[in-house]
Amino acid sequence: MTIRxxxxxxxxxxxPYLRRRGYSPEKDLDFETAVKLPDRYNxxxxxxxVTCGDAAPKFVIxxxxxxxxxxxKDRAQAIGYGVxxxxxxxxxxxxxxxxxxxxxxxxxLQCNGQLEGCIPTKAQL
Numbered sequence: 001m002t003i004r005x006x007x008x009x010x011x012x013x014x015x016p017y018l019r020r021r022g023y024s025p026e027k028d029l030d031f032e033t034a035v036k037l038p039d040r041y042n043x044x045x046x047x048x049x050v051t052c053g054d055a056a057p058k059f060v061i062x063x064x065x066x067x068x069x070x071x072x073k074d075r076a077q078a079i080g081y082g083v084x085x086x087x088x089x090x091x092x093x094x095x096x097x098x099x100x101x102x103x104x105x106x107x108x109l110q111c112n113g114q115l116e117g118c119i120p121t122k123a124q125l
Contacts, residue, residue: 021122046060062078
């Protein structure tokens with residue numbers, strides 16, 4: 001299976017993973033949510049906003065295409081979205097590598113004892 005775009009990564013890799021972690025795409029997730037960033041005049045668009053049906057978001061997911069190696073710029077983009085929405089953590093993923101970061105400190109978060117490769121289940125929130 002060749003995945004060429006970010007959208008394909010979301011559909012073919014990230015959404016199935018989130019379903020296995022207990023999230024319902026129809027009830028728990030919003031897509032391409034506009035957000036005003038404090039350090040820019042224009043809007044950014046959050047790939048996946050995890051709300052679990054609540055008004056206050058739980059965390060954001062910044063998706064990249066599968067072939068892309070995650071960079072500091074990608075992490076900074078996700079942190080910026082997290083700060084704007086005041087969520088406790090953000091996720092950056094290319095569908096294979098998953099990194100969870102504390103929004104305030106930018107430090108990597110452990111999930112199930114690992115620094116990479118895991119998003120908390122809906123029940124763990």
